[in-house]
Amino acid sequence: MILIRDFYNVQEQHRPSVVSIGNFDGVHAGHVQLVTLLKKQAHALGVKTTAMTFEPHPHEYFSPQNAPARLLRWRDKIEKLAQAGVDQIFSLRFNQALAQTSAEDFVKKYLVDGLGVRHVVIGDDFRFGRKRTGDVHLLRELGERWGFSISTVDTYLIGSERVSSTRIREALRQDDFDLAEELLGYRxxxxxxxxxxxxxxxxxxxxxxxxxxxxxxxxxxxxxxxxxxxxxxxxxxxxxxxxxxxxxxxxxxxxxxxxxxxxxxxxxxxxxxxxxxxxxxxxxxxxxxxxxxxxxxxxxxxxxxxxxxxx
CATH class of the missing domain: 2.40.30.30 (Riboflavin kinase-like)
Known part of the structure; x- marks a missing residue:
């Protein structure tokens, strides 16, 4: 696994790639579904897989007093993503400059110019860019412009409810460690x-x-x-x-x-x-x-x- 810490460390050897973007808090069962499709698409194209994530979590940047508890510390998240089989992890520092980057500029700078993106794999509720204005529809438009394709992963359900970091935190708050384990895929x-x-x-x-x-x-x-x-x-x-x-x-x-x-x-x-x-x-x-x-x-x-x- 290759760890790329921030944009200035991206090099030619890190391109091209298939990219998935998210906070990946917990690297839970839903994230594993995402990574599975990521690897499948990368294999078909003959390129690397890249998981792009942020540090700190955007919630911690915008509202540190009200941010949800982390399920994994940064190092442990990187370790879990590596265990899931991701080739590269691009950890981008979330700061004022990134928060003010428009959705279009985000895609151009980090995905197209940075990682040489060939394909993007995201969840069906994915949002990005300044004030979360970017969505799947915009990403498809930008993909047509800059030559990459998109796959979306439907919401992953366990027990008829969506698997999410929020649901896992609630299970832990309720001391339901068996449910948390089912949602995470590990204790x-x-x-x-x-x-x-x-x-x-x-x-x-x-x-x-x-x-x-x-x-x-x-x-x-x-x-x-x-x-x-x-x-x-x-x-x-x-x-x-x-x-x-x-x-x-x-x-x-x-x-x-x-x-x-x-x-x-x-x-x-x-x-x-x-x-x-x-x-x-x-x-x-x-x-x-x-x-x-x-x-x-x-x-x-x-x-x-x-x-x-x-x-």
């Missing part, structure tokens, strides 16, 4: 490197693997039974808290995972924390001793959940 997880924390957990018998999150807006919040996948090691079960840790005066969102029956040092390791079931919401306790007692109860509840799953 919802957060990935990151284990960082040094304040080591309070060690003092009470519950050491944790800490992952600092770049974005405070996350779709899950509270205490969960988790499955933790480690680099070069067997997966481990555990209990995790994701939140600001109000009892100890935390301010930034942190993911803390306590792994059952595991005592190895994993600082600096990249881990994937899969969320299996909600134990309780995050809350503030009157004392550190009360928090310690609750963590023991949470650990027991999570262990019991895994035992129940084994039958």
């Amino acid at each position: 919802y997880a957060i990935q990151g490197r284990v960082a040094h924390g304040d080591k309070r957990g060690r003092t009470i018998g519950f050491p944790t693997a800490n992952i600092v999150l770049r974005h405070d807006n996350v779709p899950v919040w509270g205490v969960y039974a988790v499955c933790v996948h480690l680099e070069g090691k067997e997966s481990q079960t555990g209990v995790a808290n994701i939140g600001i840790r109000p009892t100890v005066g935390g301010e930034r969102v942190l993911l803390e995972a306590h792994l059952f029956d595991f005592a190895e040092e994993i600082y600096g390791s990249r881990v994937r924390v899969e969320f299996m079931a909600k134990i309780r919401p995050e809350r503030r306790f009157e004392s550190f001793e009360a928090l310690k007692e609750q963590i023991a109860l949470d650990s027991t509840a999570a262990r019991r959940w895994f035992e129940d799953q084994r039958g």
Whole structure:
């Protein structure tokens, strides 16, 4: 997979290509349908596949306080797209200049002149350009002018409802991890490197693997039974808290995972924390001793959940 970070890094070797455009948040089952058609069209034309996406998400640019929680961090989205079989990922910085680019100029600069587009694969509700004025009809007109064709992918349904990032976020909010997994095509997880924390957990018998999150807006919040996948090691079960840790005066969102029956040092390791079931919401306790007692109860509840799953 080739990663092209912003327009100035586009080179002749990246052309020509078949392109799909979107935010690809979650790289969910609907996106996979898009990529499948993308690869089919590219094979027929004998050219590369390119997934074009934006960083930050346009919602985060225009209204950062009201932007929806990300399902995947940028790095994880790139990884998922690569796993789906995309040859090139064109990550374009979403800024004031891009926001003010007309739909026609967007196509000419980035698709035609930049990527040497031969074909575009998009969802049937795709909009683009300044104030989202561009649509499928305009794209077809521009394709006739500049020599590329268009394919649209119909809305992908599961359970008679559209698969979308919004629906997945709602499933996570409702703690329906099985539905979220069906819509995503994989178990919802957060990935990151284990960082040094304040080591309070060690003092009470519950050491944790800490992952600092770049974005405070996350779709899950509270205490969960988790499955933790480690680099070069067997997966481990555990209990995790994701939140600001109000009892100890935390301010930034942190993911803390306590792994059952595991005592190895994993600082600096990249881990994937899969969320299996909600134990309780995050809350503030009157004392550190009360928090310690609750963590023991949470650990027991999570262990019991895994035992129940084994039958």
